[in-house]
Amino acid sequence: MKSTHLCPRLQKSMDIIGRRWTGLIIYQLLQGPQRFSAIEAxxxxxxxLLSERLKELELEGIxxxxxFPExxxxxxxSLTDKGLGLEAVIRDLQQWSDEWIISGEAVCPPPE
Known part of the structure; x- marks a missing residue:
């Protein structure tokens, strides 16, 4: 059997975005800066879990x-430039899922 070597950068990116809820948190933040309670709602x-994921994404620079001292x-x-760089990936995944994933749900609206 032929062995393959995974690209470490691709593997790291899949580990980050593939964690449970991470992609949807990024999707939500594509709408703009939000407070914790808005994301949670x-x-x-x-x-x-949301707090844990946000800390992980912050450590990754996403x-x-x-x-605010009020x-x-x-x-x-909010998303950093690195996080905003994932917008095309998230939109492509959304388009792919709209076309290929069958469920009882309606098609998702694009993030604003």
């Missing part, structure tokens, strides 16, 4: 966490 994910403190999440 848009996805059927626990707050603990998500920016901005703290009372109460306001925290907003």
């Amino acid at each position: 848009s996805l059927p994910v626990s707050g603990r 998500v920016r966490r901005e703290v 009372t109460p403190v306001r925290i907003q999440y």
Whole structure:
């Protein structure tokens, strides 16, 4: 059997985006900066898991966490340039799924 070598960069990118909920978090943030509660309300994910994924994405340089020194403190999440670089990938996956994935759901609207 022929052995193949995976490209380490491709493998790393698939590990990042392939984590549960990560792609949908990025999809949600393509709409623009959002507070934690808005992201949490848009996805059927626990707050603990969402917090974990956002921290991972921040460490990877994909998500920016901005703290506003107000009372109460306001925290907003947005995509970095690196994160925005995933827009074409996310849109292509959405287009592919609209064409090839059959479900009882309607076609998804594109992110704004």
